[in-house]
């Protein structure tokens with residue numbers, strides 16, 4: 001179970017942080033499945049493509065994102081150290097600030113949401129949706145925003161992961177040395193844990209196959225037993241091997257997106273955070 005940041009002590013525990021990353025895999029896969037039910041609807045991503053009565057020239061998604069973030073900013077979403085907005089010039093909260101313990105050192109200066117936005121819009125959406133236009137613009141953009149928010153939270157969680165690694169007594173001195181030398185490559189090497197990444201990708205594939213199954217043609221017989229028909233039920237998944245299973249979201253794409261973007265961007269956040277970890281000391 002993940003600990004609430006409000007009660008998170010000064011030393012975040014790597015195991016608990018990893019539990020949160022594992023839980024966010026579920027959130028992200030389900031959000032992608034939700035988006036994939038609609039067509040690509042590329043016009044929502046093209047600036048100037050939709051006619052706004054007030055003359056707004058950006059894309060429909062950018063407009064929608066800004067409006068949603070304005071509301072969320074007012075209820076102090078972006079004061080939480082694990083939440084980062086995609087847009088700027090947001091309004092002040094209408095509520096008094098919460099008292100977050102200062103776990104991170106300079107938590108807000110790293111925000112790579114622009115990179116996340118580009119990867120999501122240009123790589124993920126065309127991959128998980130059917131080409132074409134079904135006019136479900138609002139529904140598609142709503143799902144896009146849910147996907148983007150979950151991805152942003154996951155990737156910026158790298159700051160907490162980096163802080164816990166920095167504080168680990170076994171590697172603390174080595175981190176301090178690399179930070180003082182501003183040795184980016186060595187930091188990347190130090191924080192990389194290849195077996196954890198490998199396990200994550202395997203788990204992700206299994207989850208994307210399991211969560212992505214369409215059970216609509218399954219039925220219950222008179223004993224209440226599931227009759228799967230042509231549906232590849234969960235039990236079959238564990239050893240599905242290389243045989244392709246038809247799912248609501250392309251599981252290979254989910255895996256390659258994590259491998260090529262989500263994990264590397266998380267590591268980028270970790271390195272950037274560490275490079276500035278001693279700035280104020």
Ligand SMILES: O=C(O)C(=O)C[C@]1(C(=O)O)C=C[C@@H](O)C=C1
Nearest residue numbers: 161191192193194196197263266
């Ligand atoms: O779990 C960690 O140690 C992390 O730093 C997170 C993460 C990831 O993005 O999932 C990134 C780098 C590591 O190589 C392994 C996993």
